[in-house]
């Protein structure tokens with residue numbers, strides 16, 4: 001966040017310029033849906049300060065965009081599992097989820113992290129409503145079959161029933177969605193948050209999907225890749241440049257593009273106000289995944 005000292009170094013004309021520079025972007029994006037995935041690696045709950053990411057999202061909403069937040073919480077789940085003496089295990093960035101792990105996942109995603117975020121929005125003067133993909137049948141899921149092993153209660157999104165999101169947006173609420181889902185028999189699943197965000201962005205035909213994480217974007221030999229096509233993503237997956245938690249992220253980007261989202265970005269949520277800089281200035285940050 002810009003401090004008083006920093007803003008005082010700008011002349012009044014420079015301050016006005018900063019505001020005016022945003023005008024065409026506000027005009028372009030007002031009324032449009034922007035799905036923001038807030039990664040567990042960049043969420044720092046209870047840090048004592050208002051999170052700049054929360055402020056940015058409130059700003060987007062205030063100037064007429066329709067943000068939809070999908071959150072992760074992988075690190076917080078790991079912390080709870082550690083306290084319970086349960087070992088966390090991943091295959092290609094997806095958590096192997098046995099029954100006790102599913103309980104921990106539901107407590108952390110549907111409870112702790114979701115409510116921390118909703119409360120933080122509330123403190124910023126923004127009406128947010130927390131829900132999971134189980135609520136209103138939002139995320140219809142089925143068990144994932146993975147070639148490298150049994151992932152247990154991990155689901156893939158088969159359909160998005162977006163009515164609860166539209167109902168909240170139409171009534172002025174910011175949806176804050178935890179990535180859980182269920183099937184028609186009522187079996188509940190742990191869904192990777194990037195995958196959930198990609199499916200939701202596709203279903204909403206979002207103007208943008210923005211994945212916030214703890215790295216500047218897709219890196220190759222330590223260098224940021226500014227723009228990448230689906231074909232280039234396939235090559236980066238095949239040669240092992242993209243691994244671990246970045247795998248579901250790029251797959252979510254491709255699914256969102258394929259499903260009709262207009263622009264897809266991966267940004268560093270720890271870079272102050274990366275969201276505002278990406279949407280409201282000419283300065284592109286992070287990696288743009290484009291057709």
Ligand SMILES: Nc1ncnc2c1ncn2[C@@H]1O[C@H](COP(=O)(O)OP(=O)(O)O)[C@@H](O)[C@H]1O
Nearest residue numbers: 039040041213214215218219241242243245246
């Ligand atoms: N090519 C790559 N570029 C950037 N990050 C990568 C790449 N390959 C693997 N990663 C890993 O992916 C991580 C981001 O995924 P993840 O830890 O799941 O974040 P989040 O919790 O924000 O979803 C990075 O911190 C990095 O360790």
Ligand SMILES: CC(=O)N[C@@H](CCC(=O)OP(=O)(O)O)C(=O)O
Nearest residue numbers: 040072073074094095191192193
């Ligand atoms: C199946 C699966 O891996 N689910 C994730 C859901 C949370 C998540 O994706 O959180 P981040 O975005 O912080 O990584 C998990 O259990 O960690």
